[in-house]
Each structure stands twice: as C-alpha cells, then as structure tokens.
Amino acid sequence: MSSFDVVIVGSGASGGAVAYTLCKAGYKVAMLEKGRLIGREEFSKDELAYCRRDIVTPSLFDEYHVIEEKIDGKWMATPTYESGWSFWNGNIVGGSSNLMSGMFHRMHPDDFRLKSKYGPIEGANVVDWPISYDDLEPYYTMAEEVVGVSGVYKKHPFEPWRSTPDFPQPPTKENEVVKLFDKSCHTLGITPLVTPRAVLSKDSGHRSACYYSNFCGSYGCSSGAKGSSREALLFPALATGKLTLMSNTYVKYLESNEEKVTSAVIIDTLTGKESKISADIFVMAAQAHESARLLFNSKNKHHPHGLSNSSGELGKNLIFSAGGSGQGELHKESLKEISFEALMQRGFFVNRSILDWYYIDHWWDGTFKGGSVEFMFEHQNIISRARKNNEEEGKLIWGKALGERVEKRFTESKSIRFEIFNDWLPNDDCFVSVDDNYKDKYGMPVGKLRVANHPHDLKVGNYIAKKCEDVLKEMGAKNIYSSITATPPQNLIAGGCRFGDDPKTSVLNKYCQSHDIPNLYVADASFMPTGGSVAYTWTIYANAFRVADHIVEHLSKI
Template sequence: MSMYDVVIVGSGASGGAVAYTLCQAGYKVAVLEKGRLIKREEFSKDELAYCRRDLVTPNLFDEYHTIEEKVDGEWVTTPTYESGWSFWNGNIVGGSSNLMSGMLHRMHPDDFRLKSKYGEIEGANVVDWPISYEELEPYYTLTEELVGISGKVEKHPFEPPRSTADFTQPPTKENAVVKLFDKSCQALDITPLVTPRAVLSKDKPGRDACYYSNRCGSYGCSSGAKGSSREALLKPALATGNLTLMSNTYVKYLHTDTKDEVDHAVVVDTVTGKEKKIQGKIFVVAAQAHESARLLLNSANAHHPKGLGNSSGEVGKNLIFSGGGSGQGELHKDSLKEIKFEDLMTTGLFVNRSILDWYFIDHWWDGKFKGGSVEFMFEHQNIISRARKDNYKDGKLVWGKELGERVVSRFTEQKSIRFEVFNDWLPNDNCFVSLDPVHKDKFGMPVGKLRMEGHPQDLKVGNYIAKKCEKILEEMGAKNIYSAISSTPPQNLVAGGCRFGNDPKTSVLNKYCRSHDVKNLYVADASFMPTGGSVAYTWTIYANAFRVADHIVDVLKKRASYQV
C-alpha cells in the first residue's frame, strides 16, 4: 500500500490549490474524487444533460440529503429525492469550479472583523476571523495569476486594497448594453465597476482565451479559459509527476488508530464497488462544506465519539450560505435607448458590471449596517428555461399559435438583464448539518441532514439593495421589473460547518485550518469560514487553500528535518 505525503479528499477549488502547491514543492499527493474525469474536449453546451438531468451530479435516489425546514412552527424533514432539491454541485474532477460563472471578488478587510465593527447581532453567531485581510492578500494575488482572473482596477471606497496595480488579464469583451448601464448608474450617482472574472481574456500557456459561447455558468469550458481547479491547478500538478488522481473514489470515513492522527482513508471504487485503504502522513478534507462536516461526523470512533475533530461539538454548526436573491427587467426593441437593438442582441459578450456602493451602509436615514454586493448579467441563456417563462394567461397555460408568438417575441424582440444580490448569511443556531439517523446513501453511510433557517437581518439587507437595483433598471428603460429576496439558501454557495478560530472550545480548526484535535488533519474548503462576506466565496476559497498549502509545506519540511 502506497504512503502519500498528503491525501486530499475532493478536487475542487480548495483541493486543487493544495495539490498544486504540494506537487510543485515535490511532495507525493493523492487526490480522492468521488466523480469522474471529464476532459476539456468532452464538455458541451447540452442544456438537457447539464441543467435538466444529472450528468455531473449523483442520482438523488443513490445519494441525497435530507432537509429540515420549519412548517407551521414545526421542523419537518424531507429527503431531496422527494423534493428534487439537489445540494450536489459538480461531482466531477475539478468540482463545481468547472461550472461557475466565474464572477469573483475579494472580501473586504472589514469582513474579517464584523463583530468588532458592528458588535453583537441578536440571534446571530458572528465572530471575528483569527486572520486579517493583510494575511490573505498575497494569496488573493497568487490566485489572480495562477487561476487567471481578468478585470480592471477602478477606484472605489469599498474596493479592497491590492498589492498590484491591475489585473494581469484585461476584462473579457463586453456587450454594448454597458454603455446604457454605465450612463444610467451615473445618473443615479452610482459607481459601476468592471466585474473580475475567472475567465481568460487572453491565451495563457496550455489554455485558450474565452470564445464567448453564450453559456458559461452551469457548463464546462471547452477552451480552458475558465479558471477551474481542473484546468488551472490539477493539470499542471499532474505534469509534475507527483500527483495521483483517483477519480470515481468515494471516501466513507477517515480512520484513526490513535487519538492524535489519521492513518488512512477508507474508500470505495464507485465503478467496481471494491473497498480499500489510502494511507497518508497528512489528510486534507476539501469535499464542500456540508459534505466535509458529514465526513468528519461519519468518522466517529472510540477516540472521537462525537465525530473526528469534534471535541468542541462545533462540527457541522454555523453552516452559512449567501443571503440575497435576484431581480430582472426586460429591454425591449421598441423602447430601447442609447444603443442599437442588434448590438444588444449580440450573443456571448458579457455585461461585466458589479455594484459595491451598498457594501457598507452608514446613512443618516437608513442607519448603519453591513450591506452587500450586486452582479449584473443577462438572464441565463438556456433555451428551454427561457421558452417556458411567462406562458400563462389568466391562470391557464397558453397553447398553439399564441404560445408560438410569445416565444418568438421573447427571443427576438427583447432581452432580459438580471441582477444578483450577495449579502452575508448570518450564522445562527438553526442552520447546521448533522447526520440523518435513518437515511443512508448507496454506500451505506448516513446522509447529511441540513437544517436551514436564515436570520431576519439577511432579508432586510437583501431587500434594501434590491430596491436600489430596480431603480437602475428603471433608469435603463427596462419593463416588467421585479425582484425576489428570499431566506431560501442557494445550494451552490455553502460555507461554514468547521469554522476556524483560536479557541478549541468554540472552533473546529486553528488559524491554519488544522484540526484542534487531530494534528495531521486539515479542512481546506469553505468550511473554515465563520462568516462569508458579501461576495461569492470562490476567490477566498482559492486564496485560503493556497495559504493552508504553504503551511503544510512548512510542516512537511520540519518533519523531514527531524528525521535526518
């Protein structure tokens, strides 16, 4: 049985960053990935396969979660194979980083000290981070270069400070709608910013620039332009000869012979069904927050009766998602201003605009509170989902000629512009993952049971920002404007569950994301985050995983020096 220097569970953004760093440093690494390998040339824009079937996620009758939601004051549990609500996000090599839209932002320095800035919030478990923005900034910069993030630095009071003057990649190409958008924002005294995007605008060695397919989010990239873990990190890690990539490998649990160290992982080959052990000196869990917590809980034994690394009882607690929601308006051919309709209808080019003006609110009338960020984009270009919209009249489905006319009009006479609000999901006692006492997956392991409840402040902030965004759409001349802010969590933005901190009694991991209890166990995905900021997590996940990987390299070097 081979002994690896480091065994990593999961191949997404965090697993890829750790693998890349360690392989470049000369260490032998095994990456265990439950899903299969899909090569670049195999990715397609098949809406049925990627968005309406389970090509890249498990069948919910084989692997699922149970969801606890409050109904009439009582907690009711429903398996996701009944609701159809999937919490799997790209179970393939490279994980969900293959399928992201790639709209990334750094967290703000004050996101690392929310409790110090705003104090206690009743009903929320807000704490300061044990590290500062300044400690993470070099790794944000490293991510920008290695993963490939395109953009343009513009002055703004809520833009985090940078150690470099600008991005190494210019912004991706923009649709003419940005002229109308920017002018409308300026009329409202709002500052539009170019969105940093993990999509190459220029070729990079081994990867081609964006080809503007019109379908980015939800789909894999056929040029290598998207900054996925698979493209940016795992491929160069494999080229070192130090990485063993084990796809179709499901990890049942981590085994400890002593209280202090993991000695092997027990895994199942998902193709043959055979079980085996994978040995390592150091183990890094990077399976996505809710699944990482589940793995630690499923690894309970005599030494760790409450779950691996769970002496605090905090594993699975303070799960966070992203607060906010979305809105939309339609730009119509007969009322469009500033730009030509045919330019608006040009396919593939990005809107590439973000708003940070409401990231922190300190207003004499509205009060002082943490706000959020907004991304603007065109509605998702999936043909089927667009064709199915608004096909009701007086509560009844429209059929025949009238339906055909509606669909033609929708595709040829208007284009919808959309916004997505991201604000903090406040951690609270009723948002956590535990093990379901009854339900098991096809491998015989208890499934994750997610209890989900948002904090009232999340809705207050989301609605505040959405109303501001509706004003922008109104200024643009959009029609049929609406927004929807909800406490229903987005399944693709999950963090927390193994928060890091300095006190082993109240946190699972130390500042380097090493278990307080188990000295060779790290958790490198978004599980470590005690709060999530008001941006998508991916850039921070990448950056922190690079930071953790550097620490692991130092640990391995010290081990080697002791043995000489």
C-alpha cells in the same frame, strides 16, 4: 496500503490549490474524487444534460441529503430524493469550479472583523476571523495569477486594496449595453465597476481564451478559459509527476487513533472494491457540508462525536449566501443609447458590479453591513427562457399564441438580471449533522442540513433590491421584478468547521488545521465563520493556497 505524503479528499477549488502547491514543492499527493474525469471535448452546452438531469451529479436515489425546514412551527425533515432539491455541485474532477460563472471579488477588510466593525446582532453567531485581509491578500494575488483573472481595477471605497496595480488579464469583451448601464448608474450617483472574472481574455499556456458561447454558469468550458481547478491547478500538478489522481473514488470514512488520522477507507465506484489509503497528512476539500459529514461519519472510540469535535462545534454555523435576484426587460421599441442589434449580439458579457451598498449609513435607513451586486444577461438556457411568460390570466398559453409569444420574447427584447450577495448570518438553526436513519447506497449516513436564515439577511437583501430596480428603471427596462428569499442557493455553502484561536469554540486553528488532530486539515469553505458579501470562490482559492503553505512547513518538520 498505499502511502503518500498527503491525501486530499475532493478536487475542487480548495483541493486543487492544495495539490498544486504541494506537488510543486515535491511532495507525493493522492487526490480522491468521487466523480469522473471529463475531458474538454466532452463538455457541451446541453441544457437537458447539465441543468435538468444528473450528468455531473449523483442520482438522488443513490446519494442524497435530508433537509430540515421549519413548517408551521415544526422542524420537518425531507430527503432530497422526494423534494428534488439537490445540494450536489459538480461531482467531477475539478468539482463545481468547472461550472461557475467566474465572477470574482475579494472580501473586504471589514468582512474579517464583522463583529468588531458592526457589532453583535441578536440571534446571530457573528465572530471576527482569526486572520485579517492583510494575511490573505498575497494569496488573493497568487490566485489571480495562477487561476487567471481578467478585469480592470478602479479605486472605490469598498474595493479592497491590492498589492499589484491591476489584474493579470484585460477584461473580457463587453456587450454595448454597458454604455446604457454606466450612464444610468452615473445619473443615479452610483459607481459601476468592471466585474473581475476567472475567465481568460487572452490565451495563456495550455488554455485558450474565452470563445464567448454565453453559456458559462452551469456548464464546463471547452477552451480551458474558465479558471477551474481542473484547468488551472490539476493539469500543472499532474505535470509534476507527484499527483496521483484517483477519480471514481468514494471516501466512506477516515480511520484514526487518538492523535492522528491513519488512513481513509475508500470504494472504487466502478468496481465496488473497498480498500484503504494512508498518508502523513489528510486534507478535507469535499465542500463544507460533505467535509463535515465525513468527519461525523469517522467517529470512533477515540473521537466518539466525530473527528475534530471536542468543542462540539462540528457542523454548526453552516452558512450560505443571502440575497436574491431580479430582472427587467429591454425592449426594441423603447431602447435608448444603443442599437437593438448591438444589444442582441450574443456572447459578450455585461461585466458590471456595484459595491456602493456594501456598507449602508443613511440616517433614514440606518447603519448596517450591506452587500454586492452583479449584473448580467438572463441565462441563455433556451428551455428555461421559453417557459417564462407562458401564462395569461392564470392559464397556460398553447399552440400558435404560445409560438408567437416565444418568438417575440426571443427577438424583440432582452432581459438583464441582477444577483445580490449579502451575509447569511450564522445562527443556531443552520447546521449539518448526520442521521443513521438515512443512508446512501454505500451504507453511510447522509448529510442532514437544517436550514434557517436570520431575519436581518432579508432586510439587507430587500434594501439593495430596491436600489437595483431603480437602476433598471433608469435604463428604461420594463416588467421589472425582484425576489429576496430565505431559501439558500445550493452552490454557495460554507461553515461547519469554523476556524478560530480557541479550541473550545472552533473546530480548526487559523491555518485550518484541526485543534484535536494535527495531521488533519480542512481546506474548503468549511473554515469560514462568516461569508462576506461576495461569492466565495476567490476566497476559497486564496485561503487554500495559504493553508497549503502551512502544510509544506508542517511536512518539512516530519
């Protein structure tokens, strides 16, 4: 059996941050990653490979999940190999951070005390965090510097305070459509903000600046500009000589006695060989639903209901990001403020966010927690764009008529899109468990996700969507629509190992250390009791750096 100071399961944002800190502190770390290592030169913009096939995720016939949804009043379980609905997010070294769009926002201080600030909501398991924004702020700043965040700070009522005056890099280049966007917002009394991005606008160390391919989300970055775990954290960690990166390594379960985890049972996915690896400390960083699954699958006579589950809370209060999206078309003949040629310039970002509706307090609409909005161009995927609007009166268009419509769509208009992020309220019918009736190709029970939202989520999303549509109307957009849905985004998953001060109601303590097993930590988004109204990635990075500091302190006492 090999022996390390720390074994980390997963190489994404949280695993990378922990490895970075521990290796810099001189500790010997093994990182177990099911996927393979992809070099920069291998990343392409192949829509078929990345968006329609399984080039960076497992085949659903080998590894899958079971999703439970309520249909006609009954809970129905469907394996994802039947539905095609994939909850895998970039199973490669660096994880899904390789494939993110990199739109970064800090959580607001009020997000850490959602229950105290806004009060309880019937049917929602809302609690305050055991830490505050002040506890996390230094680590948001650290992530900014280490990962590399570009932007420009502008004081705003719902922009959190910061200990540094601005971002470490200036904003990425912007399309001239921002002139039209900003003017339209100001006309409506809305404050547009420049979106911070985990994308370098200038070269930094071994990483080159953005080359503006316009294919960020769902694709790896060939220049290293994107602030993925792979680029920003794992390369520096490997350079210390303290990190052993074990790719193509599947973790079946953890072995433990009553007091501690002793080893991980692993399989080399290329050879099928099974072995064990030991360490003083084990860190779960496999994404929320998979970390909970692994802890369930590690049950034994000492922990009959799964590791770190004396509270019975393991897997419960799984959360996603509520909200939805919308879109409108800017047409050549009706465009104002800027030239059509400037609008059609490829590559540059829209880079605009709105936080004005983070908190709603209107006597006619009521008082409630709102959300944030990101504006961007429609994703550049060619096949997806060509497939839209190819029907007329319910019938598919073919031949010359289809060709003319596609050409017009690509040359005479450009779509601008918005994405809404608001809280997915934790509730009793949203959780992850395992079921021995469903097993992956390695013989282990797969994650079984029951998915249900709280009605309040849709109320908030629909309120904000109407505001966003008003912005697009002011811009002169046509064919405007929005969609607020109870269907969760598969790439934004948190909860399942909630942290808190009371071992009876939480899985982890405030340092994301197991209440039950002191040498077990969970560093990914599992710890989050509530998700805030922004994408999770920056908070995952920041919290993982915070957890890593505590692990260093823990190791110093061993």
